[in-house]
Structures are given as structure tokens and as C-alpha cells.
Amino acid sequence: MDTRQDDLRRELDATLQARKELGKEYESELVDSFLKRLDARMDARTEHAAPQHFEGYGPDYRHRPRRSRWSGGRPGSRLAVISLVLAIPLTGIASDAQHGGLVGLLTCWAGIVGVNFAAARADRRDREDREDRRPRGDWD
Template identity: 45%
Template sequence: METRDSELGKELDATLQARRELGTEYESALIESFLEKLERRLDGAVDRRVRRQVAEQQMVVARGGRPAVGRDGENFGERFGFAVVSLVLAVPLTAIATGAAGFRGLVVTWLGVIGVNAVHAARGRLRWPREQRGTSDRDAA
């Protein structure tokens, strides 16, 4: 990575030197040229990362595991579905709790709904080793 950084530094130095020699009338063209080189370098880095992640996912699938779909290994559809189901179930629970305990029941019900959704959302962000969670790749499939 240091060689790439030094190459980029050399490119920047060359651009600045050319600006000194050519003057301010060529400044925008020099900046544009440098930014194009920087963009190509970033595109190359992103392409390499994407190819590496795709290869890693293919290895996981080839070994019989489940591919991680989201950044936290959880599918957006799963999170959205959980939220919708919890809200649908919250309606009758609210009616029952309000009828039985009044305003306190309403508050407790919605604190529970919010708590369950918060725990579900935070679950994917916590990075516990699989051994501590008690699951393995084969259990997840």
C-alpha cells in the first residue's frame, strides 16, 4: 500500500510542478487530470475488493455455508419483515394490554415492541464468535 501512496504522492508533486511551470491558466486542466488518475486508482481498488468479496462468498457457499447478504450478515428483507410482523402483533397486544391495565399496559406493550426491535437490530451489529452464540455455519443453513 505504501508504494501506491508514494506513486500517488509523486503524481501530485508532478501536477503541482506542472502548475508552477504552466501557470494558473492550466490549473483546472491539471486538477482534472489528477482527479481522473485518482478516480481510476479508486475504481481499481473497489473492483479488487468486490472481486475478493465475491470470491469469499463463493467459497462460503461451496463449503455449504450461507452467504452473508448485508454488511452485518443479515438480509434487509429479514429485518424489514421482523419489524412489520412485530408491529402487526403490537396492535392486538396493545388492545389487550390497554383493556386489562389501562395506560400502563399501553406503555409496557410499546416499550416491549421497541425493545424487541432494538435488540433485533443490534443483534447483527454485535460481533460474537460463533462458538459463544452456540451455532455453526451448518446450523445456520
């Protein structure tokens, strides 16, 4: 047993002895007194341990936005994967003879290419805007 537990045990024993000597009428005051000392001890221990536990964490770590597992890589890669996955059933539907055949197929793929092209162009424009807003240093 360490010394903190020994001290706590001695305080509890002293409180129980005082209760025996003073009687039941002082029991609530003795318990409150013991609990206040216990709370003070726990507060001191928490104040001592908390800075050590959270050492190395600063405001930059707590307020940093979390990345999802899809956020890695280029921003347009997500749209490209989704459009290719959707292109498989759309190609099957559009190339059916009842829905247009070759003309339907070409229209479907023109739409897919157009959406991806527009998204890539918007991403490029956003990147250029961010670079323009970036402060320039002496080495730029």
C-alpha cells in the first residue's frame, strides 16, 4: 500500500473513532468533513495528473478538422470513381436497342465525360484561387 492510501485509511479511522466518542448526533458532520478532505485530495491529484496526461496537445490538435477515409488523394478522384461505377449500368441501359443503341451509348458517355471534365475544371479553378490568396514570401 502506498502512503496516500495509508493517510486516507488513517483519516477514515480517525473519523470513525471520533464518531464513537461523539455519538450518532455528529455522524453527518463527521462524514461531510471526511468527504470534503477526500474531494480536496482527489482535486489535487487530478490537477497534478491532468497536465501530464494532456501534454503535447495544443489548440491546433483539438480544432483540426478530421479527414474522412475518402479525403486522401485528389478531390476529383471521388467523382471519377463514382461516375465509372455508375457508367456500367448506364452503358447497359443506353446501348439497348430499345433505348437508342449506338446513339444512346455515345450520349451516355458524352454526359459522363462532360460531368468529369466540368468537375476537374472547377477543382483546378479552386486550386488556382487558393494559390492566389496565399501570401508570397521572398523566395516565391
